Amino acid sequence: MGRLIAGLLTAILVTTVTFAGPRTDTVADSSALDVKVARAVDRGLQFLARSQRPDGESPTYAWRAGEEARAQYVRTPFTASQILHSLTFVGAHRLTPTIAQRTIRYLIAHREAPGVWRYYGSDERYYAEVKARFDHPKLPPDVDDTSQAWAALSEHGHAIPGAALEALRHYRTSSGLFSTWMAPSAEISWMGSYERKEDLVANANVLFAFARAGQALPEVCTWLTTATRTQTFAKGSVWYPNPLVYAYVVSRAYKDGPAPCLADAVSGVVPFLVNQQQGDGSWGGDLETALALVALLNAGVSGPEVERAIHTLIRRQAADGGWAIGVLYKGAVLHYGSRALTTAFVLEAFGKAAARGKDRPS
Secondary structure, three states: OOOOOOOHHHHHHHOOOOOOOOOOOOHHHHHHHHHHHHHHHHHHHHHHHHHOOOOOOOOEEEEEOOOHHHOEEEOOHHHHHHHHHHHOOOOOOOOHHHHHHHHHHHHHHOOEOOOEOEOOOOOOOHHHHHHHHHOOOOOOEEHHHHHHHHHHHHOOOOOOOHHHHHHHHOOEOOOOOEOOEOOOHHHHOOOOOHHHOOOHHHHHHHHHHHHHOOOOOHHHHHHHHHHHHOOHHHHOOOOOOOHHHHHHHHHHHHHHOOOHHHHHHHHHHHHHHHHHOOOOOOOOOHHHHHHHHHHHHHOOOOOHHHHHHHHHHHHHOOOOOOOOOOOOEEOOOEEEEOHHHHHHHHHHHHHHHHHHHHHOOO
């Protein structure tokens, strides 16, 4: 299972885990937090297992701004690949293999030659519904879905084929960046010019996949580092309006690729994250808090910012074991997210926090 943290729910109960830097709490307080985290992880995994369909699909919802109560169910492999990545860090829980294997089968079922994915998947029968509900043609494959799927699969033992990497390279611009859509310009002429621009987050995900394959993309690294240095990322990107998503994906590529060329980009987002944290330890919603917490952990930050965020997420866990929905990305009109996505990000944060604690002396 890739880099699973063996024995999280067993070892976490018998090993003192320090989630902050200098230790100021008592052993009893630390152990109590460990128990709370372990229980939260168990309940979160149960929520993901209940949410997952037998074919491995996990729920995604789309809604217009201000109309979350009218959200519509969406079928997409994108959610599956994100959940699969997050599961890499959760640990040896009885539910992890079942959820992961179903997710892997689902992703492979929607893969198209020569190793690409499109947002709504490969089921042709679904596209009539997509047209009726969202009034746009069948979307072509894209570098964002393709890269995230391969990166997640590679963490679970599936090598990224050269043909898939070559397909991605085909959509590099003259500046060495990656266009979002893997299609000729004529095929996406119905889109606005803004929707055809290069996206910071999508390029970070491409870099993540190439790093997993041991290949460098220096032009992308330079672009992302510049975006951090100039604070361009703070405005959001084409498809990802929240800069915390940028912080998450850049730190993920850096830490989990690994892509060491992003060291300056990652260190540069840390002050932004710390300054954005609210008094209750959150960054607003549950999704935002999980994204920021993972980014800090990926950057190697330890301190009260991390511990306060963990306490906040534990308090906010719902009775059914999940966390609240939030906007992860957007289209021209619709916003997208799901409780399953938020829950996966939170579980990734808890797993990475536990792993760092085990590496620290008691």
